[in-house]
Amino acid sequence: MTRRLGNGLERGQAPRIALLVAAIAAIFAVDTVTNYAIAAAVFYVAVILLATRWMRPRSVVILASACGTLTVISFTLTHSGLYEVGIINTGISLVAIAVTTYLSLKLVAAEAAIHDARERLTRIARVTSLGELTASIAHEVNQPLAAVMTSAGACRRWLATDPPNIEKAERAAERIAAEASRASEVIARVRGLASGKSPIRAAFDLGTLVEEIVGLARGQIDRNDILLRLYLPEDLPRVFGDRVQIGQVIGNLLLNAIDAVMADPARGHEIEVIASLTQDGSSVALEVADSGVGFREQEAERLFDAFWTTKQDGIGLGLTISRAIVEANGGRIWAEESELDGAALLFTLPVAPVDGEEETGA
Amino acid sequence: MTDPESPIVYIVDDDGAVREALEDLLSSVALGSRSFASVQEFVGAAHADAPSCLVLDVRMPGHSGMAFLAHMAEGSIALPTVMITGHGDIAMSVRAMKDGAIEFLTKPFRDQDLLDAVNRGIEIDRARRAAAAETRHVRQLWEALSPGEREVARLVVRGLLNKQVAAELGLSEITVKVRRGNMMRKMEARTLPDLVRAFDRIHA
Numbered sequence A: 001m002t003r004r005l006g007n008g009l010e011r012g013q014a015p016r017i018a019l020l021v022a023a024i025a026a027i028f029a030v031d032t033v034t035n036y037a038i039a040a041a042v043f044y045v046a047v048i049l050l051a052t053r054w055m056r057p058r059s060v061v062i063l064a065s066a067c068g069t070l071t072v073i074s075f076t077l078t079h080s081g082l083y084e085v086g087i088i089n090t091g092i093s094l095v096a097i098a099v100t101t102y103l104s105l106k107l108v109a110a111e112a113a114i115h116d117a118r119e120r121l122t123r124i125a126r127v128t129s130l131g132e133l134t135a136s137i138a139h140e141v142n143q144p145l146a147a148v149m150t151s152a153g154a155c156r157r158w159l160a161t162d163p164p165n166i167e168k169a170e171r172a173a174e175r176i177a178a179e180a181s182r183a184s185e186v187i188a189r190v191r192g193l194a195s196g197k198s199p200i201r202a203a204f205d206l207g208t209l210v211e212e213i214v215g216l217a218r219g220q221i222d223r224n225d226i227l228l229r230l231y232l233p234e235d236l237p238r239v240f241g242d243r244v245q246i247g248q249v250i251g252n253l254l255l256n257a258i259d260a261v262m263a264d265p266a267r268g269h270e271i272e273v274i275a276s277l278t279q280d281g282s283s284v285a286l287e288v289a290d291s292g293v294g295f296r297e298q299e300a301e302r303l304f305d306a307f308w309t310t311k312q313d314g315i316g317l318g319l320t321i322s323r324a325i326v327e328a329n330g331g332r333i334w335a336e337e338s339e340l341d342g343a344a345l346l347f348t349l350p351v352a353p354v355d356g357e358e359e360t361g362a
Numbered sequence B: 001m002t003d004p005e006s007p008i009v010y011i012v013d014d015d016g017a018v019r020e021a022l023e024d025l026l027s028s029v030a031l032g033s034r035s036f037a038s039v040q041e042f043v044g045a046a047h048a049d050a051p052s053c054l055v056l057d058v059r060m061p062g063h064s065g066m067a068f069l070a071h072m073a074e075g076s077i078a079l080p081t082v083m084i085t086g087h088g089d090i091a092m093s094v095r096a097m098k099d100g101a102i103e104f105l106t107k108p109f110r111d112q113d114l115l116d117a118v119n120r121g122i123e124i125d126r127a128r129r130a131a132a133a134e135t136r137h138v139r140q141l142w143e144a145l146s147p148g149e150r151e152v153a154r155l156v157v158r159g160l161l162n163k164q165v166a167a168e169l170g171l172s173e174i175t176v177k178v179r180r181g182n183m184m185r186k187m188e189a190r191t192l193p194d195l196v197r198a199f200d201r202i203h204a
Helices: A014-033 A040-054 A057-077 A083-160 A166-195 A206-223 A243-263 A318-328 B016-028 B039-044 B065-074 B090-098 B111-143 B147-156 B162-169 B173-186 B192-203
Strands: A202-204 A227-231 A239-241 A270-277 A283-290 A333-337 A343-350 B008-012 B032-036 B052-057 B081-085 B101-106
Touching: A014 A040, A014 A057, A040 A057, A040 A083, A057 A083, A083 A166, A083 B016, A083 B111, A166 B016, A202 A206, A206 A227, A206 A243, A206 A270, A206 A283, A239 A243, A239 A343, A243 A270, A243 A283, A243 A318, A243 A343, A318 A333, A318 A343, B008 B016, B008 B039, B016 B032, B016 B111, B032 B039, B052 B065, B052 B111, B065 B081, B065 B090, B081 B090, B081 B111, B090 B101, B101 B111, B111 B192, B147 B162, B147 B173, B147 B192, B162 B173
Parallel strands: A227 A270, B008 B032, B008 B052, B052 B081, B081 B101
Antiparallel strands: A202 A239, A270 A283, A283 A343, A333 A343
């Protein structure tokens, strides 16, 4: 409670004190001048109620005692009216002052306690979700790092055998490279989430970006015998957005699609990436469709929730981040069933203004 | 792997890359391994009759490794277990050790630390298996004794002399001597301490 009201009088207190003193003086004067029958001293209650808002509890108690004293002084100074009435009225006033002081101080204390509790709760909630987040990130990063270190150990041992097992060592080295890039992807994803900075938007060609990202994932696509079809019309207008961020989104959707078709070997291994102009011509839509396991209808709503995942080793942040990025770039993202019998993720980006050449904006 | 005494390491981790790396590391030091993506898969699989060690990930979808470790501590499977985790804290490691884990490693761990722990686990399991086999063997020997020989054995391990055994059982000292000789031979015990140890093993 002292924390709330500070040490001593706060700044800007002077007019308030003056007001209180004036009120007390007025009440004292009226109480003294009028006869016993008029219990003006009861109005000290109003002064005390005001004081609890502005002053420290101890000051309030001192003020209340002063008011009580003044009431008694008024009583001794007053000589008109019935003496018994005077006694009773003074008594009532004193009781009123005491009770009001007690109750209002209790109230202030309770309010302060509620305030404290609420503050603590908010802090706990924040710390807890941050803790969960860091635990997830730590898990996600340490997993590939464990594979890297373990593979490095294996690699060294394969080389140390007599004769060295080069083939095994090479395979371990490949695993090291793959897992290291997996770790750095996680970091990149988290950094994108954590920075939360507004995108640096400019006009760019979506088709070129798609081809670049596909190039990065080419190894994975070929290794898994996935048939990837790109439909990227050349006459599409340029879009307006943060090229790097949108690249992350495309990469994420593509990796999701790869994971989805790999999850069930019995299904076809097909992915389609289709760019098109929306009907009203204001945006370009990009669809990443796969022939994978898809999602159930009730899952569609949860797809974009944080920490929700259908993958065995995912943390469920990919689509959450993708949505944040797309929306920050003025687009929309949603999921549908794909014609390939799996899932289709679509997002839109606004078409760049005609004079928006390399223009940047928030 | 045909030699029943060649050890096997079970790996339970939901991360495919980690499983593959662990299998490769173990294979580079000539240790056989079998890996599983979940606790359920591991429980469902047949386990080899060989000294084994379990490498168990803490956090997995479905059954968590910690829950399984606690379950194992009170259940029938009792394998020396090395816990590995991507985000361990002290409380978790204390709990794991209390539940009988022989080591708690935080990913990424040093490969040598894991190999040391796994080898220690295999040695523990080997010793446990040897002790179990010895107990089984001694019990068979004990079952092969005649009732009279068992009576003699029970008194002898209490430190009684032949004369006292004879008095206790109401037999002649000669009979006791003969039964004692047969008993010692059948129990494969050359000295009294040998017999006492064997006796403790089955009556512990």
